[in-house]
Each structure stands twice: as C-alpha cells, then as structure tokens.
Amino acid sequence: xxxxxxxxxxxxxxxxxxxxxxxxxxxxxxxxxxxxxxxxxxxxxxxxxxxxxxxxxxxxxxxxxxxxxxxxxxxxxxxxxxxxxxxxxxxxxxxxxxxxxxxxxxxxxxxxxxxxxxxxxxxxxxxxxxxxxxxxxxxxxxxxxxxxxxxxxxxxxxxxxxxxxxxxxxxxxxxxxxxxxxxxxxxxxxxxxxxxxxxxxxxxxxxxxxxxxxxxxxxxxxxxxxxxxxxxxxxxxxxxxxxxxxxxxxxxxxxxxxxxxxxxxxxxxxxxxxxxxxxxxxxxxxxxxxxxxxxxxxxxxxxxxxxxxxxxxxxxxxxxxxxxxxxxxxxxxxxxxxxxxxxxxxxxxxxxxxxxxxxxxxxxx
Amino acid sequence: xxxxxxxxxxxxxxxxxxxxxxxxxxxxxxxxxxxxxxxxxxxxxxxxxxxxxxxxxxxxxxxxxxxxxxxxxxxxxxxxxxxxxxxxxxxxxxxxxxxxxxxxxxxxxxxx
Numbered sequence: 001x002x003x004x005x006x007x008x009x010x011x012x013x014x015x016x017x018x019x020x021x022x023x024x025x026x027x028x029x030x031x032x033x034x035x036x037x038x039x040x041x042x043x044x045x046x047x048x049x050x051x052x053x054x055x056x057x058x059x060x061x062x063x064x065x066x067x068x069x070x071x072x073x074x075x076x077x078x079x080x081x082x083x084x085x086x087x088x089x090x091x092x093x094x095x096x097x098x099x100x101x102x103x104x105x106x107x108x109x110x111x112x113x114x115x116x117x118x119x120x121x122x123x124x125x126x127x128x129x130x131x132x133x134x135x136x137x138x139x140x141x142x143x144x145x146x147x148x149x150x151x152x153x154x155x156x157x158x159x160x161x162x163x164x165x166x167x168x169x170x171x172x173x174x175x176x177x178x179x180x181x182x183x184x185x186x187x188x189x190x191x192x193x194x195x196x197x198x199x200x201x202x203x204x205x206x207x208x209x210x211x212x213x214x215x216x217x218x219x220x221x222x223x224x225x226x227x228x229x230x231x232x233x234x235x236x237x238x239x240x241x242x243x244x245x246x247x248x249x250x251x252x253x254x255x256x257x258x259x260x261x262x263x264x265x266x267x268x269x270x271x272x273x274x275x276x277x278x279x280x281x282x283x284x285x286x287x288x289x290x291x292x293x294x295x296x297x298x299x300x301x302x303x304x305x306x307x308x309x310x311x312x313x314x315x316x317x318x319x320x321x322x323x324x325x326x327x328x329x330x331x332x333x334x335x336x337x338x339x340x341x342x343x344x345x346x347x348x349x350x351x352x353x354x355x356x357x358x359x360x361x362x363x364x365x
Numbered sequence: 366x367x368x369x370x371x372x373x374x375x376x377x378x379x380x381x382x383x384x385x386x387x388x389x390x391x392x393x394x395x396x397x398x399x400x401x402x403x404x405x406x407x408x409x410x411x412x413x414x415x416x417x418x419x420x421x422x423x424x425x426x427x428x429x430x431x432x433x434x435x436x437x438x439x440x441x442x443x444x445x446x447x448x449x450x451x452x453x454x455x456x457x458x459x460x461x462x463x464x465x466x467x468x469x470x471x472x473x474x475x476x477x
Binding site: 199231232233235236237238239240257304 | 369372373374375376377379380381383406433
C-alpha cells in the first residue's frame, strides 16, 4: 500500500518532468537585473499577513525588487498623497485590502485608488489548480472588468426622504478602452474567445453602449471569437458549464460578481491572482474580492491564505519583465497546492499563513 | 439594486441545481395578487421546436393552486411531475434526455 510519504517523491518527479528541462531564454538588456522599487501597502485585516508572505518569498528568491512600504487604512479620510506619489514614481504597487465600512457615506479607498490612478482594467485569472479538485474541470477564465465607472460611479442622492437615486454611468470612451484591453490581452496570451457580459435587455442604453463598443473592437480582431451573454444567464452557465468561457469582458458591477463566482468555482478567492492596470500604473492585489479584509478570527489566528497574493506577485514579476523569477514562484506555489500537505482552512486544511509561506520557500528551486 | 441582484442570484442558484428548466417562482403583491412564472426567459433559440422543459411552468402553476388552497391537487400534480423526472425514462434535452415536450407532458399525465 502506497503511503503519503512514498507518493511525495513520485509527485516531485511528475512535476519536474512536466517542466521543460531547459529554461526559455530571455535575453535581457544590460542593467535589467538592478532591483526595481515597488510600493507595498499592507492594508487592513489579513492584508499585512499576506503582504508579509510576499516579502518573505521575494527575499528568499533574491528577486530584483525592493519594497517601499506605506501604512494605509480604510478608516483614513484621504488616501495619503505620499503613497500616491510613490506609486506614480514606481509605476507598480502591491497591496492588501483596505477595509471599507458598509453604508455611512464613507467611500472605499480601494475604489479611490483605482479611479485616481485611472487603473481602468481589473484582471482576475480563475483556473483549476492541480491538487485542488472542484466540481468542474478544465476551467481557465480571465475576467477583465471595467474598473472606473458603471455602478461604481459613486453618484447617489436622496431625491426626497425615503427615495434614493443611484446613477450608473457608462461611457463610450471607457467601454472602448476596456474592450480594447480585453481583446489585446486575448491576442497577446493566445486566447481564443472573448465574451461580453451585459444586461442590455433591461439597461438598453447603458449596457447597449457597452456592447456597441465591444462589437466595434471585436471587428479589429477577426481571429478571436466574440460573443455576448446576459449576466444572469452568465452566472447560471458559470456554475454549470464554466469550461465554455475563456476571456470575459464586463462592466464594473457584473465583473465583480462574475469574478467572484468564477473564483469560487475554481477554489475560492484565497487562491486566484489578479491586479488592476492602467496606461501608466499597475496595482497588484488578491484577484477577486480584493477589498475583503477577512474575518477577525483569521487575522487573530494568522490563518489567511497567502496563495492569491503570492500568485499576483508572480504576475507582478512578469509585468516587471522578470519571467524566470515569476516561473519559479508560480512553480513553487503550484507544488505546495499539489502536495496538499500544507493548506489554510479555506482549502480544507488547518495550516497557518506562515506554514504555507515556509512550504513555498522550501519548494523554490 | 436588489432587483438585479435577485435576478442574478436566482438564475445562479437554478444553475447550481442544473435546472433553469425546473425552477418556478411566484410573485405576490399587496391585495393578494399573485403572478407565477418560470425563472427562465423566453428561450427564443428553442421556440417552436417542442423541446422545452415544461416543468418550471408546471410547478409555477402548482404554486398558484397552492395560493388558491387547492392542496390535494397540488400534491397530485407535484408528485406526478417528481415521479416522472425521478423515473428517468422521459427527460427533455436540458436534463440530458431526448423526450419532446409533448412526450414528457404525456408521461406526467400518465403518472397522475
């Protein structure tokens, strides 16, 4: 009878066999190896735990990045200008979530940052991980969500006491650029299909405008399939046949819902990587539900899942053009997930954040 | 937008139980007005092909009977529907079978 102990070497050989024995040559420019500064915002709740995980793993890999750390909390009245300056200088930031109080007229600082830096695209990659079986297989969805307008325009007013109007704003400009980003992403990453998510049967003008922009951009990419799906049907399809989706482009609110649903299908928001990007800057954070700062008990017991932010930091390394470091980090994380020995509670285990970090560092080659 | 959220969540839940063709709903207004309908939409792509699953609308009809306090009829019809589905001989395309709408309906009538 094979025991767990004898399976591990077998798994290791399996993993190393599936990796190419010779690494892909990346010809850098002289000086590319100098450490790059990245703004780091630990944030609230589980944020400091998971950003610390990233710091530890980057240090263990001797990755050519160094962090400029800043304290920002969701309770602050304004996003500190010095932090914004740092991000503007460094162009790249990695952060934990900032807690947003429910109601009460206090706007989310996570949303503020995305609007202020015009990070118009939010990207989440939801995919099945080996060793983490879920109800569905062969899922690899990238949700590209418009990040600056739509239902998050923040324009609400009380018309008369007891009647509130909330304005959803959709513009041709923002819809066009998010559609362009989605198709460009598909083109650069060899993806075959882009699906636009909408509810234009009800919001004929707003979502209609969004669809119009998507259709125009689709014509410029004849090799990429394009289709449209109504958001309620989309959610239904996601939970029954998610393998049909490839890249999805959505307005703001639907993107939030679709990304979280897709993340849930593939193993949860604790593992899916993602980030926000604009023309000038990129901010990496946990893929879906990035504003979620976790329960107090998770913070107290230090059992937050660092996988999502670690994989996002690998995306960040690739964004900074350090592909070998990104590959090493991703491979190590995937090995830890596959081995299933060290897992936090959301994946069915009982490990702490630090135990996962230690396992990832051990798994680095 | 709770209206929108409910639209999304109800379809999502129907998908989880594999049954956009199975899920019924009943909207109750003030003064006792009740509107029962299936959760699914008009499905124009399968219109006129005698392949739709009538269960959702049948169960909506059952919920109207419930609203009208005709409980014995409710039990009779509901059991007939559930038995037909459980038996598995007649299933419409959305449940993985090959039966036509009319064949499925006749099977339910046979089970009454």
